[in-house]
Amino acid sequence: MRVPLRVFRARPGQSAHRDLFVVEVPEAAYVLDAVELAWAHLDRSLMFRHACHHGSCGSCAVRIQGREKLPCITLVKDVWHGKGELRIDPLSNFPLVGDLVVDVGGLFDRLSASEMAITHAVGPGMAPAGERPEGMEQLTRFQTCIECGICVSACPTMATNPHFFGPAALAAVHSARIDDGDPERGRRLLHVVDTEHGIWRCHGAWECSEVCPQGNEPAWRIMDLRRAALGSMARGG
Amino acid sequence: MAHSAYSPRRQVWKWFNPLGRGLGMWAYVLNRVTGLALVLYLYLHLAVLSLLSHGPSSWDGFISLARSRAFLALDVILIAAVLIHGLNGKRVTLLGLGIGMRVQKQLFLALMAIALLGVVVTATKIYGWW
Numbered sequence: 001m002r003v004p005l006r007v008f009r010a011r012p013g014q015s016a017h018r019d020l021f022v023v024e025v026p027e028a029a030y031v032l033d034a035v036e037l038a039w040a041h042l043d044r045s046l047m048f049r050h051a052c053h054h055g056s057c058g059s060c061a062v063r064i065q066g067r068e069k070l071p072c073i074t075l076v077k078d079v080w081h082g083k084g085e086l087r088i089d090p091l092s093n094f095p096l097v098g099d100l101v102v103d104v105g106g107l108f109d110r111l112s113a114s115e116m117a118i119t120h121a122v123g124p125g126m127a128p129a130g131e132r133p134e135g136m137e138q139l140t141r142f143q144t145c146i147e148c149g150i151c152v153s154a155c156p157t158m159a160t161n162p163h164f165f166g167p168a169a170l171a172a173v174h175s176a177r178i179d180d181g182d183p184e185r186g187r188r189l190l191h192v193v194d195t196e197h198g199i200w201r202c203h204g205a206w207e208c209s210e211v212c213p214q215g216n217e218p219a220w221r222i223m224d225l226r227r228a229a230l231g232s233m234a235r236g237g
Numbered sequence: 238m239a240h241s242a243y244s245p246r247r248q249v250w251k252w253f254n255p256l257g258r259g260l261g262m263w264a265y266v267l268n269r270v271t272g273l274a275l276v277l278y279l280y281l282h283l284a285v286l287s288l289l290s291h292g293p294s295s296w297d298g299f300i301s302l303a304r305s306r307a308f309l310a311l312d313v314i315l316i317a318a319v320l321i322h323g324l325n326g327k328r329v330t331l332l333g334l335g336i337g338m339r340v341q342k343q344l345f346l347a348l349m350a351i352a353l354l355g356v357v358v359t360a361t362k363i364y365g366w367w
Contacts, residue, residue, distance in 0.1 A: 067257050092251070154258075156265060159251035204329050206261025206341060219261070220338045227335030 031071035047099035058148025110169030151208035167208035167218035174221035
């Protein structure tokens with residue numbers, strides 16, 4: 001099928017515009033396939049990120065038809081139905097590097113504050129005993145969050161408060177507190193986010209949970225952190 | 238620890254754009270719009286009340302306007318704003334305390350159904366339909 005891509009183009013200091021690329025893709029093509037074809041055959045100056053191509057690295061995150069998604073696992077036919085154009089824009093709420101590439105440094109800055117490990121232990125109820133290799137007492141898995149920044153882009157609070165800790169980093173703190181089980185570390189992490197620009201800056205739009213491609217539920221985690229903070233306050237902590 | 242800011246651009250219009258977004262975002266936008274409407278109403282209300290200081294003729298003139306069917310529609314809209322903002326506010330309070338997080342969408346729909354019922358009952362009473 002012939003797909004008209006309307007892609008955001010800009011370099012810092014230059015005015016933005018949108019270029020039209022018409023590409024021929026198979027029926028089962030993903031949006032990233034279409035972008036790559038546009039880059040390969042039509043305009044080699046097009047900037048975009050891509051890596052794993054299967055939704056586990058978060059590098060390629062963009063806005064497709066105005067909605068944050070991973071183009072590597074978004075089928076063209078799911079977001080474009082033969083009429084109009086397939087609009088692709090960079091993530092919001094991040095400084096623009098160029099075209100579809102944004103500077104995600106602010107996100108990683110805050111993620112590092114959560115002291116987040118990239119793996120965590122699988123609890124006893126999370127994997128049936130029969131699936132555990134013999135002799136292996138403990139399973140670990142990677143953290144659910146792939147640090148794609150999609151939740152940050154969708155957050156309306158981030159649109160007006162660039163100092164907000166952000167849904168991804170707050171969710172990371174929540175995850176680190178639960179997975180670690182160390183009360184002192186938990187208190188320390190809670191203290192980091194129990195601030196004006198931390199958990200209390202969220203206004204509950206729940207869009208972060210809505211768009212998260214991994215089901216990490218940042219909004220629930222933020223509210224749970226609030227519950228923890230209030231509990232700590234009640235106990236005189 | 239100092240953190241670099243995300244994007245320096247402030248985009249207030251994103252507070253009011255729920256298109257393509259989930260139910261939580263619609264609730265968020267609705268709360269902001271009704272909240273601003275109620276603040277605006279407050280100022281208008283005070284301005285109207287100040288007519289009392291201009292004597293009976295000014296006040297009576299306003300009252301005859303306020304009884305018109307077109308103006309009564311504004312009262313229905315006001316009640317709708319109060320119910321939507323108030324009930325959704327209760328939802329926001331509960332969620333902020335960590336209560337009902339798994340059913341936030343259902344909570345919103347249920348409370349808006351109650352708000353709609355309230356608006357219908359109010360309109361019925363205001364217009365004397367029943």
